[in-house]
Amino acid sequence: MRLTQWTDYTLRVLMYCAASQDRPQPVTITEIAQAHGISRSHLTKIVQQLAARGLLDTMRGRGGGMRLMRPASEINIGAVVRSTETDFDMVECFNAETNTCRMSEHCHMRGLLARATQAYLAVLDAVTLADLVPPHGEQQETIHALRFMPGLPASLAALE
Structure with a gap:
């Protein structure tokens, strides 16, 4: 299972x-x-x-700018x-309209992969945005580490 770049960037913005x-x-x-x-125009769409x-x-x-509309702990x-x-759809047999696999009637792979996908999503369902960012006590350490990243805006470095 691989997330698209769109989802990756969406999660980065939220985090x-x-x-x-x-x-x-x-x-x-x-x-x-x-x-x-990341491209500014791409992020604008996100x-x-x-x-x-x-x-x-x-x-x-x-x-101007942006802020979360609700607490991070409420964003699943x-x-x-x-x-x-x-x-x-991990394999073509997940979609009945486009499935051309000749083994579908006798293969147990579809059920296995469907359970794996459900388990993958269940793990993500158990996590909120708050779980992905450092606790408030570690915030300054994170900002301090980020300020050494190439191209990081001075506004973050000024937060120390």
């Missing part, structure tokens, strides 16, 4: 916002793009989708992954 929730100023797309080396889903509150203009990772991934 960055969660790790920065105690900051006075909102997080910006440019800041995340620079910190992760942020728009997260805002439409009610996960991010976005503010335009000078001093399994739900986020399900909303960003378009296909959990």
Whole structure:
């Protein structure tokens, strides 16, 4: 099972916002793009989708940016992954319309892989966004480590 780049970047945006929730100023797309080396335009589309889903509150203009709309402890990772991934069909026989496998009637692989997918999603369902970011006591250490990343905005270094 492999997550798409879209889901990866979505989780990075949410994690960055969660790790920065105690900051006075909102997080910006440019800041995340620079910190992760990701295209700003690509992140803009992701942020728009997260805002439409009610996960991010976005503010335009000078001093604008984004914040989580609800506590990180209320954002379920399994739900986020399900909303960003378009296909959990591990093999073609998962989809009755496109299945051309001649072994489908006698093969037990489909059931095995379906259970594996369910177990994978069950693990993600047991995790919230808060579980993926450091506790508040470790926040300063994380920010300190991040400030040495190439291209990291000065705004993060100023938080120390």
